[in-house]
Amino acid sequence: SDASSDVDSARKVGGDGATWAGLKEEKTESWTVDWDGSFKFAPIKEHIVSRAMSSRYGKDQYETAISDIVIVGAGSAGLSAAYAIAKERPDLKVTIIEAAVAPGGGAWVGGQLQSAMVVRKPGHFFLDELNVPYEDEGDYVVVKHAGIFTASCLAAVLKFPNVKLYNATAVEDLISRPDPLSKVPDARRIAGVVVNYTLVTLAHGLQSCMDPQTITAPVVMSFAGHDGPFGAFSVKRLVSTGLVESLGDMRTLDMRQAEDFIVNNTREVVPGLVTGGMELAELDGSSRMGASFAAMMVSGIKAAKIAIKMYDS
Ligand code: AHZ
Numbered sequence: 485s486d487a488s489s490d491v492d493s494a495r496k497v498g499g500d501g502a503t504w505a506g507l508k509e510e511k512t513e514s515w516t517v518d519w520d521g522s523f524k525f526a527p528i529k530e531h532i533v534s535r536a537m538s539s540r541y542g543k544d545q546y547e548t549a550i551s552d553i554v555i556v557g558a559g560s561a562g563l564s565a566a567y568a569i570a571k572e573r574p575d576l577k578v579t580i581i582e583a584a585v586a587p588g589g590g591a592w593v594g595g596q597l598q599s600a601m602v603v604r605k606p607g608h609f610f611l612d613e614l615n616v617p618y619e620d621e622g623d624y625v626v627v628k629h630a631g632i633f634t635a636s637c638l639a640a641v642l643k644f645p646n647v648k649l650y651n652a653t654a655v656e657d658l659i660s661r662p663d664p665l666s667k668v669p670d671a672r673r674i675a676g677v678v679v680n681y682t683l684v685t686l687a688h689g690l691q692s693c694m695d696p697q698t699i700t701a702p703v704v705m706s707f708a709g710h711d712g713p714f715g716a717f718s719v720k721r722l723v724s725t726g727l728v729e730s731l732g733d734m735r736t737l738d739m740r741q742a743e744d745f746i747v748n749n750t751r752e753v754v755p756g757l758v759t760g761g762m763e764l765a766e767l768d769g770s771s772r773m774g775a776s777f778a779a780m781m782v783s784g785i786k787a788a789k790i791a792i793k794m795y796d797s
Contacts, residue, residue, distance in 0.1 A: 544648050551579040551701040553791055554677050556655045556718055558582035559589020560777055561761025562707035563637045564784030570644035573792055578647045579699055583654040583682045583714045588634040591777055601630035607778025614640060654685040656696060658721050663755050674756035676700035703791045707761040710734050716766040727754050732769020742771040743779035750783040752790060760787040
């Protein structure tokens with residue numbers, strides 16, 4: 485039998501004939517929940533699970549092949565940017581590409597080897613926005629566990645209907661086109677990204693041809709972090725393709741100046757590409773700040789404002 489009739493028959497089971505919607509609205513009382521060893525879930529077949537996932541994934545891939553804004557990297561800066569855009573502009577289709585299996589980047593559970601997260605004021609306004617609790621220490625606040633920030637921001641982002649996140653998926657190239665707005669001959673603008681499953685991207689040296697997918701978008705935002713296995717991806721590609729002459733390379737740690745610099749220099753680095761977070765330190769040759777996260781959030785939010793303005797113009 486096909487998937488829909490299987491789902492229909494699953495709906496008929498369940499105590500008083502509750503539907504899935506009913507389960508949500510009427511709570512579990514309408515379902516028989518037995519804790520004495522005869523607990524039974526509604527029926528399922530393997531292909532229903534596969535089709536439930538693959539039909540949605542395929543539809544998402546089809547729809548996001550043309551996006552309004554692509555975000556590279558779901559670390560603290562990328563997720564903050566995604567939140568700010570998705571909230572302000574529900575009409576824009578925002579697609580996030582994250583190379584790792586787990587989103588969150590260095591901030592997931594505490595990039596600093598300890599779990600608490602320090603956020604300098606006034607960056608705590610974003611914690612208030614996300615309802616993340618903290619201890620107020622005067623000039624800075626402390627979130628008990630960095631995972632509370634990442635989980636709250638990620639959950640909020642994923643609940644926006646205009647956002648799709650592809651994890652375990654790497655941006656392996658940028659798309660560029662002649663820039664119709666520029667007076668400089670041969671000027672190009674970034675117009676999207678080339679993506680592949682991260683495991684495929686990592687295996688390109690083993691196979692002769694593994695075709696990627698493309699996602700076109702008038703605005704690409706990159707928050708790929710500082711150099712690392714995938715880090716600083718977009719700015720490194722700008723150099724290798726001649727759109728930027730050279731990288732400044734991230735400098736040694738100076739917490740006092742690093743955070744202001746990142747926020748103040750978050751910008752459209754070449755036409756069509758906005759960069760923020762620690763990737764910017766690799767481009768501009770600015771200091772790192774270590775385990776202090778306010779600039780990542782505020783850089784993401786500033787980048788979101790820039791991207792919205794670009795999109796509108
Ligand atoms: O997996 C990367 C990470 O989750 C992802 N990423 C990188 N290249 C990618 C690619 N395709 C898809 N080609 C890619 N995803 O980008 C994310 C970057 O997150 P991050 O936490 O490394 O960067 P951030 O700028 O959001 O936050 C930086 C946090 C740091 S580092 C630092 C220091 O070294 O002093 N201090 C802070 C606060």
